[in-house]
Amino acid sequence: MRLSFDGPVLLLGGGCTLGLAVAAALRAEEACVLAVCGSEAGRRACVEADIPVEPLGEVESLPRRCAERLGALPGHLLDLRHSRRESLLAGMPPEDIDAWAAEDIALRARILRAVTRAMLSRRSGRCVFVSSSAAVRPSPGQGWYAAAKLAGEALYRSAGTELAARGVTACSARLSWLDAGRGHEFLDKGEVARRAASVMPGRRLLRLEEAVAPLTFLLSREASGINACSVDIDGGLGAVKLMEGICP
């Protein structure tokens, strides 16, 4: 099945391993891609992969910058970005809590607002938020991460319910252990990876392409019926009882 994309695809956090792989898959579907990266490393990775990239900058101007770079307002949005802020709930310094809320919740809300307003003006759009299975089953130390992911899911769910009548739909995808990016860092310890794999129904971790293909589909116009909900891309991990000490 060929997938269709109506307008450029914005890839927030597109410089990570998963983002670069999704960008390649989107290009194979002849989609027009613009990565948006907050870090210099991410922007460098995009440049090396020959993917047009914009700094995060002032987020309200993202739709305009997309139109200037690619000739059209964004038609699709994949939100992969997230900070690396993790701590026990009572262990976070107060000032870091404000920064967490600003970066992992408020900034996401501002980006979604700006992009969906642009989509509303063209009456067409598709937004996908990359969440985590930890959003609903956080291990100790993942509380802040989980709360921000749940907030993101709620924002995307509301975008889907409020704007679907205007052709703009949205959903979230809950990924679990993936041997890429920060997942790779976590799993890059033989025993941890072995134990994680042992609780997966398939007895192995998800491969990168097993996340890339469903994310590419979810971003496409063909997936517009999947709206205002969260989809598990976790190999079935969410359906099984976890061993102590293993976190999703």
Add this chain to the structure above:
Amino acid sequence: MSLTRDEALQRVIELVADIFERDAAELHAQTHLMADLLCESIDLLEISIRLGAAFHITVDDEAAFLRSLRLLMEGGAPELARAYPHLSEQRREELLRQRDQRGGLSPLTLGDLVDYAVWMSRD
């Protein structure tokens, strides 16, 4: 050169006709968004976005859509003048006179949107 009210009215009618899939010829300055067009919050959002794009202005929904009108009416004419400087004195008086009419529906008209756009576009 400043935008004339007629030019602004034409632009507002065009964008509202497009959003509500109405014939532009049916619309005029006295058309009520709520009572005549059954406008919902999503429609107001779209109007706000398109108004901003059409007039190159930043739309304050609170002022443009007379969101707090009922509350502000408690303060009488001075309060309305402060909150809605884009409306003429005559229009503000009319709003005060009609405060208990329309069964609680917002009295917002296309003309009010035009006045807001012209006010925000002034040199």
